[in-house]
Every structure is written in structure tokens, then in C-alpha cells.
Amino acid sequence: MTLTRHCSVCDDERVFEQPPCDEGHGVDCPDLMCSVCGTAIVIGDAPEMPVIIRSQAA
Numbered sequence: 521m522t523l524t525r526h527c528s529v530c531d532d533e534r535v536f537e538q539p540p541c542d543e544g545h546g547v548d549c550p551d552l553m554c555s556v557c558g559t560a561i562v563i564g565d566a567p568e569m570p571v572i573i574r575s576q577a578a
């Protein structure tokens with residue numbers, strides 16, 4: 521399963537794919553991993569509108 525989400529690390533739209541699941545979720549696994557930077561997100565925890573995290577170094 522793949523889908524496109526905004527990656528807060530890449531700061532762009534990225535294809536997220538399901539990583540290998542070690543927790544027995546099977547096809548219902550809520551975990552997704554950015555195919556570019558490897559950042560993992562959980563579908564249930566991801567807000568529809570991504571929260572912009574302000575950089576401390578601004």
C-alpha cells in the first residue's frame with residue numbers, strides 16, 4: 521500500500537509506503553514510512569492538515 525502525504529521532514533508531498541510490520545497488524549498496519557527520508561508516521565496520528573513545526577533556528 522502506498523499513498524501520498526505531506527512529509528514534514530522533506531517539506532513536500534512524498535510517497536509513503538507501508539514498512540515491514542513486526543507488530544502483527546498485517547494489512548491493517550497503520551504505519552507509513554516516507555519513501556524518501558524514511559520518516560515514519562502513523563495514519564491515525566497524522567492530522568489531515570499537517571502541523572507546521574517552526575524551526576528553532578529561525
Ligand SMILES: [Zn+2]
Nearest residue numbers: 541543545549
Ligand atoms: Zn504495524
Ligand SMILES: [Zn+2]
Nearest residue numbers: 527530554557
Ligand atoms: Zn520525507
